[in-house]
Amino acid sequence: MNLFGDAAFFDPGRKQYKDFELPDTELRLWQQFFSKEESDHYFGHLLANSPWQQRKRKMYDKTVLDPRLTAYYGGPNGLEWTPELLAIKAKVEAECGHIFNRVLLNYYRDGSDSVSWHSDTLPADGKHHHIASVTFGDTRLFKVRHKFRKDITQFEIPLTHGSFLLMGETMQDFYEHHVPKTARPVGPRINLTFRISDFKKSNN
Ligand SMILES: O=C(O)CCC(=O)C(=O)O
Numbered sequence: 001m002n003l004f005g006d007a008a009f010f011d012p013g014r015k016q017y018k019d020f021e022l023p024d025t026e027l028r029l030w031q032q033f034f035s036k037e038e039s040d041h042y043f044g045h046l047l048a049n050s051p052w053q054q055r056k057r058k059m060y061d062k063t064v065l066d067p068r069l070t071a072y073y074g075g076p077n078g079l080e081w082t083p084e085l086l087a088i089k090a091k092v093e094a095e096c097g098h099i100f101n102r103v104l105l106n107y108y109r110d111g112s113d114s115v116s117w118h119s120d121t122l123p124a125d126g127k128h129h130h131i132a133s134v135t136f137g138d139t140r141l142f143k144v145r146h147k148f149r150k151d152i153t154q155f156e157i158p159l160t161h162g163s164f165l166l167m168g169e170t171m172q173d174f175y176e177h178h179v180p181k182t183a184r185p186v187g188p189r190i191n192l193t194f195r196i197s198d199f200k201k202s203n204n
């Protein structure tokens with residue numbers, strides 16, 4: 001007889017995610033949303049097979065290189081979706097109920113790669129949508145601060161291998177985020193942000 005029953009292995013009542021109770025938006029985190037095996041597989045695959053580029057940005061009169069590598073898929077200007085990216089997208093969509101049509105991959109080679117404080121840019125259809133953020137590789141801190149309310153203290157979320165962070169539609173209006181450089185010896189990390197833009201017009 002199995003004393004533990006099936007409940008030890010599958011408990012449908014168990015909450016699989018954590019909701020950060022934030023003013024003005026929703027933010028939900030699933031740890032180990034992808035299993036260790038899936039995460040190792042996707043990390044290795046994406047690292048080896050993405051056409052990584054270091055983008056240049058104009059800052060006043062200077063051109064500066066982004067402190068990370070990127071690859072962009074979907075939409076009229078993005079790369080063609082790969083089977084792996086479609087599989088990751090499908091798993092995220094099945095959980096959260098939103099359908100995404102773009103993905104930006106960021107590759108942080110080590111602790112000196114980072115992304116500075118920002119809110120994600122307004123999509124071409126003129127409104128913000130949910131954004132699904134998936135991490136494979138080493139853990140980095142995702143810092144969050146409110147844009148207008150100084151009484152809300154800045155906080156940080158360690159985004160671990162296989163985690164899934166869902167940002168609500170109003171997150172970019174009210175909050176900024178940032179992945180700081182770190183002196184800790186950290187390995188490479190890949191982050192994928194699934195986005196929605198111009199969905200009705202381009203439908204791809
Ligand atoms: O790497 C991350 O967790 C965040 C990336 C990000 O903020 C972005 O690509 O806009």
Ligand SMILES: [Fe+2]
Nearest residue numbers: 118119120177
């Ligand atoms: Fe961002």
